[in-house]
Amino acid sequence: MTKIETVIADVKAKIATVTYMPGTRLPSVRATAKRYGFSPSTVVEAYERLQTDGIISSRPGAGFYVSDVTAPLSLADMGPNLDRAVDPLWVSRQSLETSSDALKPGCGWLPPDWLYAEGMRRGLRSVAKADVKVISEYAMPLGLLALRQLLTRRMSGLGIEAEPSQVILTESGTQSIDLIFRFLLTPGDTVVVDDPCYFNFHALLRAHRVKVVGVPYTPDGPNVTAFATILDEHKPRLYITNAAIHNPTGATLSPATAYRVLQLAQAAGLYIIEDDIFADFESTPAPRLAALDGLSQVFYIGSFSKTLSASLRCGYIAAPSEWVESLLDLKIATGFGGGQLAAAVVLSALTDSGYRKHMSAIHTRLANARAQTIPRLAKLGIEPWLLPQAGMFLWCKLPDNNSAATLANRCLSQGVVLAPGNTFSQSQSAESYIRFNVAQANDARIFEVLAQALA
Template sequence: MKQQLTRIEMVMADVKEKIATVTYMPGSRLPSVRAAANSYGFSPSTIMEAYERLQIEGVIYSRPGAGFYVAESIAPLSLTESGHNLDRTIDPLWVSRQSLEPSNNVLKPGCGWLPPEWLFEEGMRRGLRHVARGDATVISEYATPLGLPPLRQLLTRRMAGLGIDAQPSQVVLTESGTQAIDLILRFLLTAGDTVVVDDPCYFNFRALLRAHRVKVIGVPYTPNGPDAEAFVATLNKHKPRLYITNAAIHNPTGATLSPSTAYQVLQLAQAAGLYIIEDDIFADFEVKPAPRLAALDGLSRVFYIGSFSKTLSASLRCGYIAAPNEWVESLLDLKVATGFGGDQLAAAVVLSALTDSGYRKHMNTIHTRLARARNQTLPKLAKLGIVPWLIPQAGMFLWCRLPDNNSATQLANNCLSQGVVLAPGNAFSQSKNAENFMRFNVAQAADARIYEVLADALN
């Protein structure tokens, strides 16, 4: 367990975080000692000591009679979050790394994917054999900038089923959903821009945004979508350039965007000149279709993205962007500049698997298995006093409140030492107000040892 920070260290960590996320710009003046003391609730001597230590480290400098200022040189980027009493258990990258570590003895109800045996293994094997027997250029040459034409055509047909009108020329294949988001962030943002995320949201959104040195503002998420009143206040106060959210099944809450909230969000975005990234990675887990912002918007201000790592394979990476027409060429330039040719082999295998006659049956089976797993997991958690924020219609996630006086961060640390990886709430929360929440993956929660370890670790 990481040692608790002193008050001086807490102030230093907070200042460094604000500099790293460009909340404090190079050359800008820090709050006065008295103002900072009032803000933190600490004594002026504590603030002065923190500022002096930061000055020694070269993070800030003083101007006699004028105060303290952020150093002009930009420090090397660190993606590790810092903050008050931070434990790395709530760091998005830490959670991802623990989930990705290979171990046969570790249980992972905190991870964000299906067990390997649930995936479309036979379809992927058939796809690999089909591609191996086909055109040799697919396994030997770079892909075209847009990517494999038949897959892009298939994706537009799938989008049409969701009401999204896109042409194959508007679809850019990427190496993953994460790369799709990264390309759009590179295209739209400069350091210091403001981006809105749901609070809570998928933790890697926040990690990616940190890498782009932008300011991130969280808007509370409700069972019907982002809180409209808070969304308006954020747009008016912070003038953000971009909003990132999930379509269909929200991560981590499992909530579904309502039609009325979707219309409100789009009207507000259009009035404010706000762009939107709509991540639909869980589209095929959906049982009842939810509204898509990209469909209502007509791909005007919305960038629609997806991938297939959750349903087909996390090993063969393939994602896509459906973009407004006028931005496709610029995205292609960025794609070539940062990755040159795409993964044509992965795209061809994904195409074969998606058009396999067994894929629809496979997903129907997944829907049934997830519903069964959800029904089995809920009472096991209830016995421990862990209750869902809502019971989702579909998907693998339960966003749950812990019994009173339990810290999700502490619980995750204690369970990790017993070989159980959890996903504590504040890893998903920009405001760090989800310390009493935990995300559980019902597909990874069948083992009885998980509940034994939880029972021992809970207060």
């Protein structure tokens, strides 16, 4: 990237993330040149190109200003100026687009033959014989009542008390988050994320043009001292986090940290999205913020793509009662009625007598996979940040401060997809970390490619 392109990219990124609002006066040519250590003529050329593209305009004697015309949204141009190997959208696409022969220890899901295929087949056969309305008509706005009733019973087992009328079925966990973002956020708002956190949180927040602040994550949950400072200094609107098993670290929220986070959030008027997509992977239930809060400021969400099927999409939101109607309006506006088919099949699979046995077997398989993967990584000098109690993820430190982005590029050329640490990090402080999926690590070629790439 040339010096001129560097200035242009920086201005575009600040406009995209609403650091520069429409009508904002840009820093002067002299100030920008001093900041970068470039010549004033370089900055003038960059500003003139931006003006030619209609992104900024000049006012004689007053400087350059961000144009009022909003440019088309390009998520890839937003956020930090990253190597594409550590861009969350790029990593997702590599995991989804590479051939079935590729090895994917960096992906975030179980292998197909680990999922509950037989239960899903029985569910599909059962639904195919049901009332024709189930396979042909729109669903009611809240979604299938029987599934919502089942979900409230499952939540009750975690201490979360909700009525079926507080549960909204969605097309996926991602749609659940997007609906809540649309409901709560306006461009320029501030959102707190864990650092590190699930990388698609970053990608989705870009689409909503908000400011993002990362709170360091510890083995017990977010650093509460840093969390308190962020609430005081940035006045965020929302905090999004994982319940139970944290992605990517595998850490578990401690009771003390959960109580303190909730106290701080309640005092600050902060809303929380608690994503519990890995609930069924737990051996011992962790505290839920939604249980402690009573669904007052916490939106509790989940889906079934990690345990049942990623092909048949179904998620849900358990929301404070007073916000349900507004969320339903948004759901209809952005997706109309939704479908009944996925919900009916999910209900059948979850109530199938074999589901509990299936998940028990998954717990055992994951424990065995962790026990086999950790020593294989250790031989390469790759060490877990912590030893998780459950789940599929290991958050690993590379030897000798190797660059995870460089390693990912080398391995990708050999058909191995990795998830570099800075993909998950708002502060870009995880350069020497990778997230490793033990369920996708049973092929010896993965470790051969890693050894060659680290050599």
